[in-house]
Amino acid sequence: MRWICLGVVAATAVGMAGPALAADGAAVDGRLLGLVWVVPFAGILLSIALCPLLLPQLWHHHYGKIGALWACSFLVPFALVHGGATAWFETMHMMVLDYVPFMMLILALYATAGGVLLTGTLRGTPATNTVMLAIGTLVASLTGTTGAAMLLVRPMLRANAGRTHQAHTFIFFIFLVANIGGSLTPLGDPPLFLGFLRGVAFFWPTQHMLAPMLLASVLLLAVYFVLDNWHWRHEPEPLRRAPPASDPVGLEGGINVVLLLAVVATVLMIGLWRPGPFPILGQQLGIQTGIAVLLFVAITALSVVLTPRDLRIANGFTWEPMKEVAKLFCAIFITIIPALAILRAGDAGALGWLIELTSRADGSPNPATYFWLAGGLSSFLDNAPTYLIFFNLAGDDPVHLMGEGAQILLAISAGAVFMGANSYIGNAPNFLVKAIAEEKGVPMPSFFGYCGWAVMILIPIFLLLSVIFFR
Numbered sequence: 001m002r003w004i005c006l007g008v009v010a011a012t013a014v015g016m017a018g019p020a021l022a023a024d025g026a027a028v029d030g031r032l033l034g035l036v037w038v039v040p041f042a043g044i045l046l047s048i049a050l051c052p053l054l055l056p057q058l059w060h061h062h063y064g065k066i067g068a069l070w071a072c073s074f075l076v077p078f079a080l081v082h083g084g085a086t087a088w089f090e091t092m093h094m095m096v097l098d099y100v101p102f103m104m105l106i107l108a109l110y111a112t113a114g115g116v117l118l119t120g121t122l123r124g125t126p127a128t129n130t131v132m133l134a135i136g137t138l139v140a141s142l143t144g145t146t147g148a149a150m151l152l153v154r155p156m157l158r159a160n161a162g163r164t165h166q167a168h169t170f171i172f173f174i175f176l177v178a179n180i181g182g183s184l185t186p187l188g189d190p191p192l193f194l195g196f197l198r199g200v201a202f203f204w205p206t207q208h209m210l211a212p213m214l215l216a217s218v219l220l221l222a223v224y225f226v227l228d229n230w231h232w233r234h235e236p237e238p239l240r241r242a243p244p245a246s247d248p249v250g251l252e253g254g255i256n257v258v259l260l261l262a263v264v265a266t267v268l269m270i271g272l273w274r275p276g277p278f279p280i281l282g283q284q285l286g287i288q289t290g291i292a293v294l295l296f297v298a299i300t301a302l303s304v305v306l307t308p309r310d311l312r313i314a315n316g317f318t319w320e321p322m323k324e325v326a327k328l329f330c331a332i333f334i335t336i337i338p339a340l341a342i343l344r345a346g347d348a349g350a351l352g353w354l355i356e357l358t359s360r361a362d363g364s365p366n367p368a369t370y371f372w373l374a375g376g377l378s379s380f381l382d383n384a385p386t387y388l389i390f391f392n393l394a395g396d397d398p399v400h401l402m403g404e405g406a407q408i409l410l411a412i413s414a415g416a417v418f419m420g421a422n423s424y425i426g427n428a429p430n431f432l433v434k435a436i437a438e439e440k441g442v443p444m445p446s447f448f449g450y451c452g453w454a455v456m457i458l459i460p461i462f463l464l465l466s467v468i469f470f471r
Contacts, residue, residue: 007355016410019183026085027086027093028078028090028338029341030215030340030341030344030345030348031345033338033342033349034192034350035350037074037078037338038100038342040071040073041070041332041335041339044066044067044071044328044331044335047067049447050446051063051066061316063327063328064327065329067328070295071334074334088282090337092281092283093199094284094333096280098313098333099333100293101289103329104292104293104300105296106264106322107297108258108296108297108299108303109143109144109146109263110150111145111300111304112263112299112300113146113148113149113151114150114315114317115253115256115258115303115312115315116151116260117251117252117253117256118250118251118314120248120250122159123159125232126232128159129156129159129160129228130225132152132156133176135152135225136148136149136152136173136181137176137217139181140188141183142183142188142264143187143260143264144182144187144189144263144425145179145182145189145429146265146429147264148168148265148431149173149174149178149429149433150432151260152173153170153433154316157316157437161440162239164231164235167442167443168231169228170433170434170442170444171445171450171453172220172223172224173422174421174429174430174434175457176220176221177429178432179192179420179427179429180213180417180418180421181217182283183210184206184210185205186267188205189416189420190383190384190419191378191413191416191417193271193384194387195409196271197271198388198396200398200401200402200409201402204409205413206401208409208413211469212410212418212465212468212469215465215468216461216462219464220461222392236454246332247271247282253311255306256306259303261297262295263299266296269288269292270288273288273391274288290344291467294454313447316440321432321436321439324431324435325432329428329431331464339381340381340385343389353394358372358390358393365394365405367408367409367411368471370390370411370412370470371412372393372415373386373461374390375414375462376415378417378419378426379420379422380422380425383416383417383419384416386400390415394408394412407469407470410469410470414469414470418458420464422458423451425452431462
């Protein structure tokens with residue numbers, strides 16, 4: 001992280017040397033940016049995809065430095081061309097308003113969920129695994145996809161520890177628990193929370209997202225059950241004939257359940273209490289968001305202090321996956337700046353041709369295109385700002401979008417939430433689950449390998465949803 005911070009400072013210092021430096025920072029005009037500015041963003045994505053496969057030792061020891069290099073490869077030229085003040089403003093806008101609140105929420109969920117230990121013996125049979133995936137899918141809309149994923153990924157790892165084939169279980173875990181399960185409330189996934197902040201009713205997703213979420217989940221659970229049964233038949237006979245689990249399932253670390261509920265209450269507070277903004281580093285941060293960040297830090301500290309060390313050891317808890325996510329997402333959030341600016345420019349930007357696809361020939365909005373564009377971009381951009389871009393493109397009027405435009409809002413919401421499962425970087429829990437599984441010795445597929453699973457399993461389901469719900 002310190003390398004990225006140094007890069008930000010260096011870029012700003014370089015820009016300040018220029019004669020055209022503005023007195024006050026301002027957002028860059030996306031109409032002025034060509035697609036060449038997106039190269040660093042593509043670079044960090046390709047690094048995440050290829051380096052663990054081609055250069056595993058280098059990546060394992062230096063992924064933070066590699067991320068910092070890509071961040072600087074954007075920031076330094078950007079500061080030279082557009083001025084240090086603009087570079088500083090854009091970076092702080094992303095860090096203060098998006099990255100820090102986002103990561104503090106992820107940190108609090110990671111710490112509290114990692115302090116809850118499900119005891120007892122769980123045996124990773126196809127039936128048990130399918131039930132656990134179904135439970136996680138339902139829980140995700142209450143605790144958030146990150147909370148549900150962190151709560152259940154380690155019990156799932158322990159249940160399947162003796163099995164030869166495990167990777168498919170955690171691929172479907174990402175599909176269901178880390179993404180599609182968070183469809184029914186603003187607590188479930190960041191895009192829906194941003195819609196809540198913009199005026200979408202709290203239970204609007206529950207009412208409108210329930211049918212597509214249930215259809216996608218049932219189909220995925222059915223496919224998983226068939227696939228896991230096939231793998232189960234190829235497991236060693238002693239494993240298959242082992243006696244059923246006898247130890248009853250229990251729960252330790254109950255204080256973390258209370259702290260997890262405190263995280264949920266804090267998220268609700270952000271949406272329900274809006275006292276106004278306060279200035280920080282040239283940005284206007286909502287007082288409620290600033291307080292929430294402090295509360296997330298306090299909840300994390302309480303979890304660390306109040307959770308017995310032996311419990312975390314028994315849970316296989318380490319901070320390394322969180323460090324990896326924090327460093328890599330910092331680089332992603334910085335290099336994504338020009339991509340989002342170009343998309344905000346709409347028809348006048350370098351991707352204007354893409355935006356034009358959202359309308360039919362008669363000028364009416366096309367729900368299917370909103371679904372696939374919002375979803376396709378959410379597969380590789382952060383799904384929360386992508387949701388906001390298309391929310392604004394659809395008129396930025398929650399009353400209209402919840403009424404006459406309900407099909408468009410549903411398409412945007414489903415695309416952003418569901419298709420965050422298409423890649424490891426579509427949603428933060430995806431990468432956490434991958435990192436934790438690999439830390440425990442599960443050979444997860446490469447970036448492109450995982451995308452291949454998504455193309456084979458998810459895309460046909462999304463095509464079906466498109467035909468049924470977004471014609």
